[in-house]
Amino acid sequence: MPRLKFEWCCNKTETFSQWEIPCEGCDRSCENLTKVSPYRGILGKDRNRLLERDKVCLKCGSDNKLTIDHIVPISKGGSNDFSNLQIxxxxxNSLKGSKVADYR
Known part of the structure; x- marks a missing residue:
C-alpha cells in the first residue's frame, strides 16, 4: 500500500499508523478515525507515559510549559517512537530547533 500523506489514529483502539489505516475493515469514513499530521503524531497514552517518565524539562528542570521534543527531528529522519521523544x-525546545540533542 502506498504511504499516506497523513498519519492515522483510531481513537477507539488508540492505534496509530504511518503506513495504513490502523484498523482492519476500517476506511477513511470511520467515525473513530482521525487524520493527523506526521509532525503531531504523539497521542494520549504515549503523551502521558512520556510526562510520567520525564516529569520536567530535561535540559533546564522547569515544569512550566512542557512540550514533547523529538531527539532526532522528523526533518532529519526521526520518528514518533517513544525512544525518540523527550520532554x-x-x-x-525552541532553542534546540532542528538539532539532534538527547538530554536524557
Whole structure:
C-alpha cells in the first residue's frame, strides 16, 4: 500500500499508523478515525507515559510549559517512537530547533 500523506489514529483502539489505516475493515469514513499530521503524531497514552517518565524539562528542570521534543527531528529522519521523544520546556525546545540533542 502506498504511504499516506497523513498519519492515522483510531481513537477507539488508540492505534496509530504511518503506513495504513490502523484498523482492519476500517476506511477513511470511520467515525473513530482521525487524520493527523506526521509532525503531531504523539497521542494520549504515549503523551502521558512520556510526562510520567520525564516529569520536567530535561535540559533546564522547569515544569512550566512542557512540550514533547523529538531527539532526532522528523526533518532529519526521526520518528514518533517513544525512544525518540523527550520532554523539554517551550523555551528549551525552541532553542534546540532542528538539532539532534538527547538530554536524557
Amino acid at each position: 523539554l520546556c517551550e523555551k528549551c
